[in-house]
Every structure is written in structure tokens, then in C-alpha cells.
Amino acid sequence: MSQTDNSDQLASSQKLEYILRHAAQTFAEKGYEGASIRDISRSSGVSLSGLYYYVKSKQEILYLIQIHTFRTIVARLQDSLRGVRDPSQRLRIFVRNHLEYFLQHPMEMKVLAHEDDALEGVYRRDVAEIKRKYYGIVVEIFEALRAERRGPALNPRIAVLSLFGMMNWIHTWHQPHRDPQAEELSNAMSEMFLHGVMSNRRPVSRQLRSGRGSVNAAARVAV
Amino acid sequence: MSQTDNSDQLASSQKLEYILRHAAQTFAEKGYEGASIRDISRSSGVSLSGLYYYVKSKQEILYLIQIHTFRTIVARLQDSLRGVRDPSQRLRIFVRNHLEYFLQHPMEMKVLAHEDDALEGVYRRDVAEIKRKYYGIVVEIFEALRAERRGPALNPRIAVLSLFGMMNWIHTWHQPHRDPQAEELSNAMSEMFLHGVMSNRRPVSRQLRSGRGSVNAAARVAV
């Protein structure tokens, strides 16, 4: 019974997608454990038992949402990256692709970012695999960037995961009517990652003793 | 019955803390909705009904964990910041303080980062208040930094929330035996935020047409 509800007269495969859309919204609102199959039934207008014609279990619903979202993102990224060689531009394309999809499918992305541990067994392995692949693409981009620019020997794992952190954290604060959209946001985050917030020439000032005496001089992070 | 279990012979207020520690661990492992009071009872060794002598409801357990953690972090931060005037050093202290507590209390921090929406009513308002206070401190630091260094007019909300994203995302990937500890991590993230990953003088290359033609020239983000 959600909004205009024309779940009938849909081809079978489209009805599964229709169910997954409402499921993603429900999971995004209440979390995977907090949302019940009955919630999904209510929001999609499909009866409780009717859902099990399309889906084997609650876990499978989450799995289908996650795997479909990741596959789409990776495919789009590879498509956008094709033919582009300049590393910093490749990085910008990655950020842009991620955030564009993020803001276009906020429910699915929230489910991706938030329900990392919920899957088990084969479902879990399957999602982990494509996630690792996605991560690998970004690490490659970063390595090329560093090789070209002779940047600091920053641990690539930390750099890349920090960048993912910036981006994925968005689901906790972004308000569409208040905050910038994908273009502005991805420009800002690319700049922040490539240049830093403060890219003045003079080095950031030396560290002094902190109040609790626990913050030491800034040091380059070793690999 | 977890590990060495001396929950008896504890003063009443200490036993509450003892329960909250085990509850935080349980919430961190299974999520707030996924964890049951029975799980907390099992892991703490306190009987199911016995828990309700110390606590009014499941929500209150989550509330007590969150409010205590935030209060401690803010108090430590204000303490560390006292007497330090240089904005970039203040920022480093903030990052260091956040990550130090993060890695020392990973369960509590995971609960903080992950269970943002679970609370309701007064509990929710109370936590939101101190969270806003913490956020405000960081925005002030950033504004001072920008004023001093004449950095780009980067939206402070985006800059600060991105920094929080970098840091809070850690709970999804950090492995204590594999990844750097708080000092190295906070240095890396402070550098990344202040300098950017690539702080070479020559500007990051101009943007060309992207594969899908949707990535435009980098632009400064307006306030």
C-alpha cells in the first residue's frame, strides 16, 4: 500500500525488482534486523506468503539488493573508466561514479553501507568477492596516481579506505534539499583527497606539545 | 559467563558499568536490533530478569552506552585542546583524540557509529544534543583553520563531515594486528585532510572529457 501501488500487471521479473525496491527502503529505514518480512509485505502491498514465491528467505532479499547494487556500480565504473589514462582523472571519475549512484539510490546504498555483517555463508562470500573487486580497482588507481606524482609513501589501504569512508558516511548526514548534489560533492571530495583541504605551499606548522602530551610530531605514514 | 567472570562482589554502580561493557560488545557484534537481552544476559552472566534491576529497558542500555561514550570523548577533547591556539594543531589533536578513543574502545565506537537511528524520544534528543556539541567544536576548529590559512571556500559542513567519515568508517575495516595504531592512523588522516594525498605544487591536471561524459572540470565548492 505504498504510494501509487501498481504491483499487479507486472511481469514476474519486474515484480521481483519492485519488491526489492520496497525492501531496500524498509531495510534502510529500520535496518536489516529491525525490519520484518511483514514490514516489507506491508510496504510493497504483497502478502506475507506471497513474498516467498519470489524469494527464498529474508537473507536472500538482502543478498539480492546488495549484489545487484554492487554489480551495477562496478559495471558503470568500468564503463566510465574506459579510455581514460590520467590517474587523477580516473580517481575523479571513480568518486563521481560512486557518489552519483549513491545519491540516486540512497536506500540501496544505505543498505550496502550499513548491513555489512548481516549476510552469512554463500551470500556473504559472494558479496565479499565483488566488494573486493571494487576495492581493488580503486587501489590500482591510487597506486598509479602515486607512481606518477611521487606523492608520499602513504599506505594505500589507509588512503583508499579513508576515501571510501568519506563517501559512504554521507548516508548518515546528507539531506537532498540542503546539501550539494553529486557533482559538487564529488568535486569537493576529489579535491580534498588530491589536494587536501589546505594546500598552501608553506608546510603545515610543526607540532608542539599537546595539552595531554600525547600528540606527537607529524610523521609520514610508512607502507 | 564470559571469560573470567567476577560480576559479583562489585559495587552496584560498577556492576552497571560491567553490564554496559558486555552489552556494548554484544551490540557491536550483532547490532542493536539483532542482539537480544538474552544475549546480553548470557555474555554478562547476569540473569535475564536480573538485568532489569540495573536498567529500565533495552533502549536505555543503548542510551547509556552512547551518552557515556560521547561525554567522555568530548571531555577529553576539551581537556587536550586547552591552551592550544594553533588551528592546525588543534585539528590534529581532535583527530588524535577521536582515533585514540576509537581504537581503545572499539565496541563502544562501533555502537556509536552504527546505531544512529535506534534511539527514540528523549533518549534520542539527549544523544543528538551532545553529538551536535561535538560536531560544533570541530566546525569551529575548521573555521579558524580556514581563516588563518586562506584556504579554499570549502563548505565547512562537507569538510568536517567528510573527516568524520574517514574516521568513523574505520570500524568497518580496522584489524588491530594488521593496521596501524592510533598515532600513525591519526597522523595519516590529519595529513590527508590538511595537505591532501598529493600535495605537489603543480596543480592536479585539468579534467578532460570522461568516458561517459559526465565528469566536469573541478570546481571549488561554494559555501
Added chain:
DNA sequence: TAATGTTTCGAACGAACGTTCGACCAAATC
């Protein structure tokens, strides 16, 4: 020792959970 207050817990409450089953119905095939 009696009386009072603090702390503990087994047993049970009603509600909600994920899942299953068999009956039903409409459209397609014979």
C-alpha cells in the same frame, strides 16, 4: 533475633518473528 532494604532469578506473559502449507484463482494449453 527481628525487621528492613538491596540484589538476584525462575517462570511466565502476550506479542512479534521467519517460514510453511494448502486452498484458491485466472490465464494458457490441450
Added chain:
DNA sequence: GATTTGGTCGAACGTTCGTTCGAAACATTA
């Protein structure tokens, strides 16, 4: 017209959930 097929759903299954309650056990004071 009879039969099969694809799709739907009400009702119920056994289990687990958060919470309550009254009785014990223990410690403290009178």
C-alpha cells in the same frame, strides 16, 4: 470443457522477543 501452469494469500507452525512479577537470598540496621 477439462487440465495444467503461474501466481496469490489466509491461517497457522514453532520459536524468540522484551518485559514483568513474586519469591527467594543476602546484607544491614535495630
